[in-house]
Structure formats: structure tokens, C-alpha cells
Amino acid sequence: xxxxxxxxxxxxxxxxxxxxxxxxxxxxxxxxxxxxxxxxxxxxxxxxxxxxxxxxxxxxxxxxxxxxxxxxxxxxxxxxxxxxxxxxxxxxxxxxxxxxxxxxxxxxxxxxxxxxxxxxxxxxxxxxxxxxxxxxxxxxxxxxxxxxxxxxxxxxxxxxxxxxxxxxxxxxxxxxxxxxxxxxxxxxxxxxxxxxxxxxxxxxxxxxxxxxxxxxxxxxxxxxxxxxxxxxxxxxxxxxxxxxxxxxxxxxxxxxxxxxxxxxxxxxxxxxxxxxxxxxxxxxxxxxxxxxxxxxxxxxxxxxxxxxxxxxxxxxxxxxxxxxxxxxxxxxxxxxxxxxxxxxxxxxxxxxxxxxxxxxxxxxxxxxxxxxxxxxxxxxxxxxxxxxxxxxxxxxxxxxxxxxxxxxxxxxxxxxxxxxxxxxxxxxxxxxxxxxxxxxxxxxxxxxxxxxxxxxxxxxxxxxxxxxxxxxxxxxxxxxxxxxxxxxxxxxxxxxxxxxxxxxxxxxxxxxxxx
Amino acid sequence: xxxxxxxxxxxxxxxxxxxxxxxxxxxxxxxxxxxxxxxxxxxxxxxxxxxxxxxxxxxxxxxxxxxxxxxxxxxxxxxxxxxxxxxxxxxxxxxxxxxxxxxxxxxxxxx
Numbered sequence: 001x002x003x004x005x006x007x008x009x010x011x012x013x014x015x016x017x018x019x020x021x022x023x024x025x026x027x028x029x030x031x032x033x034x035x036x037x038x039x040x041x042x043x044x045x046x047x048x049x050x051x052x053x054x055x056x057x058x059x060x061x062x063x064x065x066x067x068x069x070x071x072x073x074x075x076x077x078x079x080x081x082x083x084x085x086x087x088x089x090x091x092x093x094x095x096x097x098x099x100x101x102x103x104x105x106x107x108x109x110x111x112x113x114x115x116x117x118x119x120x121x122x123x124x125x126x127x128x129x130x131x132x133x134x135x136x137x138x139x140x141x142x143x144x145x146x147x148x149x150x151x152x153x154x155x156x157x158x159x160x161x162x163x164x165x166x167x168x169x170x171x172x173x174x175x176x177x178x179x180x181x182x183x184x185x186x187x188x189x190x191x192x193x194x195x196x197x198x199x200x201x202x203x204x205x206x207x208x209x210x211x212x213x214x215x216x217x218x219x220x221x222x223x224x225x226x227x228x229x230x231x232x233x234x235x236x237x238x239x240x241x242x243x244x245x246x247x248x249x250x251x252x253x254x255x256x257x258x259x260x261x262x263x264x265x266x267x268x269x270x271x272x273x274x275x276x277x278x279x280x281x282x283x284x285x286x287x288x289x290x291x292x293x294x295x296x297x298x299x300x301x302x303x304x305x306x307x308x309x310x311x312x313x314x315x316x317x318x319x320x321x322x323x324x325x326x327x328x329x330x331x332x333x334x335x336x337x338x339x340x341x342x343x344x345x346x347x348x349x350x351x352x353x354x355x356x357x358x359x360x361x362x363x364x365x366x367x368x369x370x371x372x373x374x375x376x377x378x379x380x381x382x383x384x385x386x387x388x389x390x391x392x393x394x395x396x397x398x399x400x401x402x403x404x405x406x407x408x409x410x411x412x413x414x415x416x417x418x419x420x421x422x423x424x425x426x427x428x429x430x431x432x433x434x435x436x437x438x439x440x441x442x443x444x445x446x447x448x449x450x451x452x453x454x455x456x457x458x459x460x461x462x463x464x465x466x467x468x469x470x471x472x473x474x475x476x477x478x479x480x481x482x483x484x485x486x487x488x489x490x491x492x493x494x495x496x497x498x499x500x501x502x503x504x505x506x507x508x509x510x511x512x513x514x515x
Numbered sequence: 516x517x518x519x520x521x522x523x524x525x526x527x528x529x530x531x532x533x534x535x536x537x538x539x540x541x542x543x544x545x546x547x548x549x550x551x552x553x554x555x556x557x558x559x560x561x562x563x564x565x566x567x568x569x570x571x572x573x574x575x576x577x578x579x580x581x582x583x584x585x586x587x588x589x590x591x592x593x594x595x596x597x598x599x600x601x602x603x604x605x606x607x608x609x610x611x612x613x614x615x616x617x618x619x620x621x622x623x624x625x626x
Contacts (some may be wrong), residue, residue, distance in 0.1 A: 009535035109591040162548055216570055245577055246570070317554040328531065335532070337604050339595035349609045350532075358534030366533060370524070371550060373531040373536075384554070389569060390562035397565075429553055430544050445571025470572060 010035040011172045012493050015081050017141040018175055022080030025069055029080030033062040033124050040126065040173050046497035047159075048148045048505035049168040052095060053127040057501055059346020061124045062461045066429045078236060079122030084174040086165045087128040089115045089137055090209040094351065096135040098211050099143040099434045100133045102360030103340045110208025114178055114220050114237040114242065121236045126174050129164030134331065135185055135213045137161050138273045138434035141425055142364045150193060151494035152460055156418035159189030159434075162223070166193040169223045170494055174225040176233050180210060181215045183319050184413075184438025187450035190223060191413035193428060194452040194492070196230045196480070197223045201471050202445030203248035205234075206241030215246075217319075226490055227262070227451065231255035234473065250471050258474035262481025267301035271479070272406030282415040289454035289462035290412045290423050293483060297410065300482045305406045311399040312440060313483050319439040320432055321375050321388035329371025331365060336501035359389035367431070396444040403469040408479045411452040413435055413463030421504075437465060447473045448482050453490040461489075518551045519544060 007029050008021075021027045037055055044050055065080045086232045090096045090108035097103040111119075119125065132142040140148040140163025142418050148163040150156040151171040158167040162179030166189035169177050181199035190197025210220050222233035223323045237287040274295060278287060298304050336342035336356030346352035361369070375384035404407060415437060424431040441448040446467055453464035464483065468476035484490055528535045535543065536611045589602050598605040 106595055109587055109594060123589065153556050203574075242579065246574065248572060310562075314557055314560055317557045321552065321554055321557070332532075335595060337606055340597075341599035346607055351534075352607055353536040355530040355531075357532055361533070363539075366535070367543065367546055367557075368537070369531050369533060370527055371547055373527050374519075374547065374551075377527070377530070383558070387560070387562060388554075388559050389567035390565035391557055391560055393565040393568040394560065394562065396568060398572075427548055427549075434549075442572075443568075 002260045008032055008035045010039050010226070013172065013175060014225050015078065015109050015175045016226070018081050019078055019232070020071070023075065029061065029062040029065040029124065032080055033058050033082050033126075036126060036172070038173060042055050042120055042498055043171055043496045044173050046154065047167050047171055047173070047329050048146050048197035049129055049152060049164040049166070049173055050084070051097065051099065051128045051130050051145055053471065054094060054125060058124050059125050064162055065122055065124070067093065074484075076120060076122030077232065078118065080124060081122070081175050082124045083125050084126045084129050084165070084168055084177045085115055086131050086177065086179045088131060088161050088180050088211045089178060090211065091115055091125070091128070094128065096128065097145070098134050099131045099145050100337070100362065100365070101144045101341055101361070102334045102357070106339045106480045108209075110209060113206035113241045114210065117237050118178070118233070119127070129162075129168055129177060131164055132161035132364070134211070134327070134365050134366045135161040135180055135182055136327070136368055138184070138188055138431050140164065140189075141421065142362060146360050147421065149505060150418045151497070152194060153418065153458070154419055154497060156460065157192065157421060158393075159414070160404065161417065162197075163189050165223050166195060166197065167348045169193070169225060170195050172493070173498075176222060176229050176238070178220060178233070178307055179223055180439075181219045181221055182214050182323060184435040186219070186221045186223065186515040187413050187438050187448060187463070187465060188435065190450040191465075191499040192418040192461065193495070194455070194461030194489070195223060195225055196227055196449065196451045196490070197221065198230045198234060198449040198476070199441065199447065200234060200238060200473050201248065201447045203246050204447070204471070204473065205237050206247045207242040208241055208243040212330040213376070214323035215330060216326060217323055219442065227259045227477060227484045228256055228447070231259040231477050247470070255473060255477050257290050259477040259481035262478040262483070263485040265301040266297060266479065266482045269302045269408070270305045270406040271297050271401050272305045272307045272409040274307055274309040274312070274402070274409060274411060276309050277411035279343060282412065283417060283456075285456040286412055286417060288413060288463050290464055293453035294410055296486055297479065300486060302479075306407055309402060311391070311394045311398050311438065315443060316432060316436055318388045318391040318395060319435070319443060320371070321384050322443070324368045324372035325376050325385050326372070327365070327368045328376065331361075331369055334360065334431070336360070355436065362430070395440050397468075399416070399440070399444045399446055399469075408472070408475050409467040410479070411465045411467070413465040414438075416454050417458075417460035417462060427450040436470065441467055446470055447476050449476050451480050451484060453483070453487070454489060455492075519548050
């Protein structure tokens with residue numbers, strides 16, 4: 001009888017299963033990488049998730065892993081696992097643009113700490129992923145490099161700003177990815193694409209080499225198909241970094257163990273449900289899905305505790321004052337002098353600055369630079385920025401009070417499922433309100449995760465958000481692990497779209513640009 | 516009543532070193548007005564007793580050991596410069612020319 005050769009199927013493959021199979025030498029890292037690259041080539045073009053595919057270096061890296069294993073050497077926990085990075089993580093020798101014209105051609109001379117740690121753990125980097133320009137947006141429509149489409153429906157946005165990172169994982173164009181979350185930019189796209197995305201505690205993951213948008217709110221974090229996958233990535237990227245003074249010195253937890261512990265149930269745990277997160281404007285199907293998710297946690301043994309986060313209604317206003325003030329300062333560095341785009345026309349240094357920035361930034365970064373400059377202006381500072389810093393304290397105090405009464409908080413991640421292209425681009429306020437359920441965790445710096453808890457009748461994913469106390473990543477992962485072990489949503493896969501690139505989608509030109 | 520006028524938008528653009536076209540000034544005036552209208556709701560919040568929160572977690576600025584460590588080589592640091600000369604970033608001149616005329620001149624056309 002002829003032996004059946006079962007080739008590796010990248011579609012739906014988890015980080016855990018790949019790492020186990022490669023380490024046990026049941027499959028070569030090179031085969032895994034080829035399978036993912038094949039999908040990037042065939043399924044990727046319809047989605048626009050990749051800005052750059054580093055196929056040659058990925059193959060080389062996979063071969064190195066296979067050689068190390070063949071030689072009996074010890075390999076890292078992510079050996080042979082193909083991953084990709086939001087194009088906000090600087091990568092040594094590989095173009096990094098933040099999806100902005102002003103950074104086109106920037107080839108960083110150094111590597112970000114999170115991506116360096118992923119590489120040291122043996123992972124294979126497949127490329128750089130599309131995003132809203134400078135991580136400013138909730139739909140990835142603000143990219144200067146084309147749209148990203150939601151794998152569950154090509155007519156819908158993937159969320160943002162880490163839309164490429166979410167779409168790529170959902171469509172198995174990489175086994176896992178990294179994004180950043182300043183006001184929801186990991187959790188909201190994870191929700192809209194039906195996967196798991198986690199923003200850890202502020203400072204848990206180093207921001208070194210992560211291009212700054214709003215420094216006191218920026219959180220790098222992982223995307224994965226499962227809670228275990230996200231835990232596996234977090235274990236690698238978490239931990240203090242001498243190159244980021246704001247990284248926290250607390251010891252890194254055993255996140256995979258915590259996720260696994262959830263399978264044993266949640267007896268003795270109290271799950272807080274804040275009334276303010278179930279108000280007007282919520283899609284009834286989203287509400288039904290999230291309420292059913294909370295019921296499932298109760299069946300897992302948790303006690304559901306109704307509670308209040310009374311300053312929730314101020315969170316968006318507070319967030320947009322703080323983040324724009326910080327963005328206006330952070331984006332001052334893009335002036336056409338040191339790297340990136342420079343206007344060809346300047347006749348004076350002043351003109352060099354203003355024209356470079358006027359020509360290089362897209363509409364949303366300009367809008368936020370303008371708002372941030374306005375609120376920091378002499379005479380307005382106390383009324384806007386000063387008041388926002390105090391309101392931020394009130395929002396954080398809400399969480400501190402809530403965590404005296406419960407162990408974790410559960411809410412919807414987004415009040416609505418994925419929306420259609422162009423639906424919110426005309427009115428920036430409508431786009432800002434997409435973050436209404438995620439920004440408070442950034443203001444407070446607490447860990448939070450989104451996982452899939454159902455689908456609408458139209459087939460769009462619904463996200464459940466689990467929020468924990470400061471440094472409570474293990475609690476968040478335990479609750480999420482419990483939910484996942486009792487449901488099957490995470491096993492559903494979006495259809496493959498093998499059509500030609502659609503108008504406005506980014507990947508067509510990106511595939512030619514292998515590094 | 517409009518909270519922000521086009522003249523103010525132009526002033527802020529100067530502070531932000533952003534060259535905006537006429538249509539962009541109009542768009543920014545409209546957008547900033549709407550956003551400021553929304554964030555004005557914060558004014559009703561009593562924050563008299565709240566300590567301003569500048570950082571997400573309790574934070575004392577840590578000091579590192581004062582030792583020399585390797586840093587980026589000059590050539591690496593300059594590798595992305597749109598224009599460089601020797602070990603410098605090159606920009607248009609910022610001092611007046613000797614004849615007292617302004618700081619004009621296209622980059623690279625030194626007097």
C-alpha cells in the first residue's frame with residue numbers, strides 16, 4: 001500500500017500546533033513557511049494585508065531552524081512559526097513606513113525589542129502588514145498604501161488601526177502577528193475579524209523601536225487564532241527592557257498555563273459587567289452575542305456582578321485630547337531632515353519643514369497634529385489637555401473601584417460588527433466613536449483582550465472583551481481560555497478569496513517587493 | 516456659534532509646521548469645530564479633586580548606570596538622510612547671505 005504523504009495545511013494552523021510539530025521534527029520549518037507564502041501569494045492579493053513580503057529572508061530563516069534541529073541544537077519556543085508585523089515595528093534593514101508617505105523608503109538601522117524577541121524565539125518573519133497611517137484610525141482606510149479587506153466579507157473593513165495584522169491572522173496569511181493598541185487598535189480589529197487580540201498592561205511589552213503615536217497610551221501586543229497562541233506570543237515579547245524606561249519590572253507570567261487553567265472552569269471568580277457598556281447605539285446582534293458569552297462564563301462557574309464605570313461617557317473625549325496632544329509632539333520629528341520623505345521644493349529651512357509635512361502626512365495625522373497643537377496652546381492648555389489628564393484619573397479610578405468588586409470585567413469589544421468601506425470616512429467623529437468600548441482600558445493602562453463570541457446573521461464576527469486589573473494578564477487569559485474551551489467560534493475559518501486584487505487593495509504591488 | 520475660525524486654523528498650522536492648502540484649511544476648520552464641540556462635554560466634569568494622570572502606571576523615572584555603551588555608527592545614522600554632506604544632515608541655509616539677502620535658495624545651490 002502506498003503511504004499517503006499528508007502535506008501541511010496552513011489554513012487554520014495554530015502557533016501551538018506548528019511549534020510542536022516543528023520541534024518534534026514531524027514537519028520542516030521550511031515546509032510550513034512555504035505553505036504560508038503560498039497562501040500569501042494566492043489568497044493575499046484579495047485582502048491587501050501585506051505591505052511587504054520578505055519571502056527570501058523567511059526561507060533562509062526557516063532553513064536555519066531546520067538545520068539547528070537536525071544538528072540537535074535547542075531552539076526557541078516559536079521555532080519555525082511564521083509571523084508578521086504591523087508596519088509600525090522597526091525592522092533592521094527592512095523598509096518600515098507606518099503606511100505613511102512621509103516614511104516611504106525608511107530602512108531602519110535597528111530592530112524593535114518585540115520583533116527582536118520574536119526572532120530570538122525562533123519565529124520566521126514573513127513581512128510587514130498594512131495599517132492606518134501612524135496607527136490613526138479604526139478601519140485601516142487611513143493607510144496611504146491601499147485598503148485592507150475583511151476576510152469574512154470583502155465589502156467590509158477589517159477594523160483598525162492594526163487591520164492588516166488582524167486580517168492576515170484571520171485568513172491564515174501568517175500564524176500570528178503583532179499590532180499596537182493606543183485606543184483599541186488591537187482589540188477592535190481582532191473583534192471585527194473574529195480572532196484573538198490582546199493589549200497587555202501598559203509597559204508590559206517594550207515600546208523600543210515601536211514608532212510612537214501617543215506614548216502614554218501605546219501598547220504593543222499579539223494577535224492569534226486562539227487564546228493559547230496569544231499567550232504564547234505574549235510570553236516571548238513581555239518583560240522589562242532597559243531600552244524602554246517605561247517598561248515595567250514585574251516578572252513575566254506563565255501566560256499559556258493561565259490560558260490552560262481556564263479549561264478547568266472559573267469557580268470562585270467574579271465577572272463584572274458594567275451597565276455603561278450596554279447602552280444606546282449597540283447593535284442588537286452584538287448585544288445578544290455578548291450576553292450569551294457572559295452566560296457561558298457563568299456556566300463555567302463564575303459569579304456575574306453588575307457594576308458601574310460611571311466615567312465611561314467621558315472616555316472618548318479624554319482619549320482624543322490626550323492622544324492628539326501626544327501625537328502632535330511625537331510627529332514633530334518628521335521634518336524631512338533625517339529620514340523619509342523630503343519636499344523637492346523648499347527654499348528655506350522653514351519651508352522644508354512645512355512643505356515636507358504638508359505633502360508627506362495624510363489627512364488623519366494632519367487632523368490630529370492640528371487638534372493636538374490646538375489643545376496644547378498657551379491659554380487653552382488647562383481647559384483641554386489639563387482637564388483631560390484629570391478626567392483620565394477619574395476613568396482609571398473607575399477601574400480601581402471595579403476591581404475591588406470583581407476579578408475581571410467583560411464587555412463588548414465594539415458596539416457594532418464590521419462596517420462597510422466609506423461608511424465613516426466623511427465624519428471623523430463617527431470613526432472616533434468606533435473606539436467607545438476600548439479606549440478606557442488604554443487610559444487606565446489595564447490589560448484587555450478580544451475574542452470571538454459569535455457571528456451576526458450576515459456572517460460578521462462579534463467580539464467579547466475581557467479586561468483585567470493592572471498586571472492581571474493571567475486573569476484575562478484564564479477567563480478567555482475558559483470561554484474558548486466551551487465554545488467553537490474560534491474554529492470557524494473565513495472563506496478563501498482567490499480572486500484578482502480588488503480596486504484599492506494594497507497587496508498587488510507589495511508582492512513584487514520581496515526583500 | 517463656530518468654535519474655531521479659518522484664521523485660527525492657519526495660525527495653528529504655522530505652530531505645527533504644516534503647509535495646508537485652502538481646501539484643507541476649510542476641511543480642518545469644519546472637522547476641528549465638530550471635534551471640539553464633542554470634547555467640550557468634558558468641561559461639565561468636576562475634576563477639582565483629581566490628580567492629573569500623566570502616566571498609565573505608577574512610574575518613577577529610573578536611572579541607568581552611567582557607563583558608555585555602543586551607539587549607532589554615524590554612517591548608519593545618516594543612511595536614511597534625504598541629503599547629507601560628510602557626517603552631517605544637509606538642509607537649506609538658515610543664515611542670511613553676506614549681501615544681506617534672505618535665507619532663500621534651493622537646497623544644494625549654495626552661495
